[in-house]
Amino acid sequence: MVTGTLLGLYEDTRYKSEGKKPVLKSVDFVGLGSGAEIEKKLKYAEDVSTAVIFGKELVNSPANVLTPVVLAEEASKIASTYSDVFTATILDAEKCEELKMGSYLGVAAASANPPRFIHLCYKPSSGPVKTKLALVGKGLTFDSGGYNIKTGAGCSIELMKFDMGGSAAVLGAAKAIGQVKPPGVEVHFIVAACENMISGTGMRPGDVVTASNGKTIEVNNTDAEGRLTLADALVYACNQGVDKIIDLATLTGACVVALGPSIAGVFTPSDDLAKEVSTAAEASGEKFWRMPLEESYWESMKSGVADMVNTGGRQGGSITAALFLKQVTDFLSILCSYR
Numbered sequence: 001m002v003t004g005t006l007l008g009l010y011e012d013t014r015y016k017s018e019g020k021k022p023v024l025k026s027v028d029f030v031g032l033g034s035g036a037e038i039e040k041k042l043k044y045a046e047d048v049s050t051a052v053i054f055g056k057e058l059v060n061s062p063a064n065v066l067t068p069v070v071l072a073e074e075a076s077k078i079a080s081t082y083s084d085v086f087t088a089t090i091l092d093a094e095k096c097e098e099l100k101m102g103s104y105l106g107v108a109a110a111s112a113n114p115p116r117f118i119h120l121c122y123k124p125s126s127g128p129v130k131t132k133l134a135l136v137g138k139g140l141t142f143d144s145g146g147y148n149i150k151t152g153a154g155c156s157i158e159l160m161k162f163d164m165g166g167s168a169a170v171l172g173a174a175k176a177i178g179q180v181k182p183p184g185v186e187v188h189f190i191v192a193a194c195e196n197m198i199s200g201t202g203m204r205p206g207d208v209v210t211a212s213n214g215k216t217i218e219v220n221n222t223d224a225e226g227r228l229t230l231a232d233a234l235v236y237a238c239n240q241g242v243d244k245i246i247d248l249a250t251l252t253g254a255c256v257v258a259l260g261p262s263i264a265g266v267f268t269p270s271d272d273l274a275k276e277v278s279t280a281a282e283a284s285g286e287k288f289w290r291m292p293l294e295e296s297y298w299e300s301m302k303s304g305v306a307d308m309v310n311t312g313g314r315q316g317g318s319i320t321a322a323l324f325l326k327q328v329t330d331f332l333s334i335l336c337s338y339r
Helices: 002-009 036-060 068-081 093-098 102-108 157-180 226-238 253-259 271-284 295-301 317-329
Strands: 086-091 116-122 131-143 185-196 208-210 216-218 244-249 264-267 288-290 334-338
Touching: 002 036, 036 157, 068 086, 068 116, 068 131, 068 157, 068 185, 093 102, 102 185, 102 208, 102 226, 116 157, 116 226, 131 157, 131 226, 157 185, 157 244, 185 226, 226 244, 226 317, 253 264, 253 317, 264 271, 264 317, 271 288, 271 334, 295 317, 317 334
Parallel strands: 131 185, 131 244, 244 334, 264 288
Antiparallel strands: 086 116, 116 185, 208 216, 264 334
């Protein structure tokens, strides 16, 4: 009820000359008791709701406002606000080149707005760490499609500010965790933020890029760019010594075609991780559906000049996208969720 009230009253008026003010002044909950326990639950609901609103505001921000640099600044603010449990590492293009993130930097190459690689780390202030997790979010602050530019009815190019929705969810989770401060868990929040634009310095169809683990990728479609950024982000996440990785992305229109606008597709080779996420989804009211990782579909992802191509065509497009990420990382306890 608290969450519904807070989220239901929220309206993003930041970009309107005159915003509506909420008329509701207070809400009384009758019959739920009182005391420290109920206050703790109310505080938890408020913390999660403010984090959800923060994520919504990131997604709603237009691309001329929320550039990769600004997204990195927002992440740094989280770390400074909760500095007792958070540290921040922000890498510029030069640092990413040193780490050989050729797949990610290939996508970023055309934009006048420089990329930023974001890594926040949460560690509880006391007690032992029993589990290490990584949350990786796709961070395309604008996606034109590149040279395979988005055209025609339904391409939704005017909405492509939301192609960083995965990173908004990850940074929203960081804000929530900074407030709640759960014990016993270390969490890494990773975003490879950039724009996918068009220019003389941009990635071309047919180019071959090399991910930070040495895997080579023939780019047969510049509009399948999210997986190229996530490839280096996932390799980086694997190098943090984590037990499990959750990858969140607005990765494929194919998943929306399969499941509609309000159900996220889940891909993982781990049955245990799938059950964990399913349980969490039921508790939070999210709609997830596990999709198959059909290995035979990998045939369409093979390249004659590189280790793989970056897209296998329209049929089973969300499955081949997941197979691409699985092939790049070879990490078993990974879950990819697309909406």
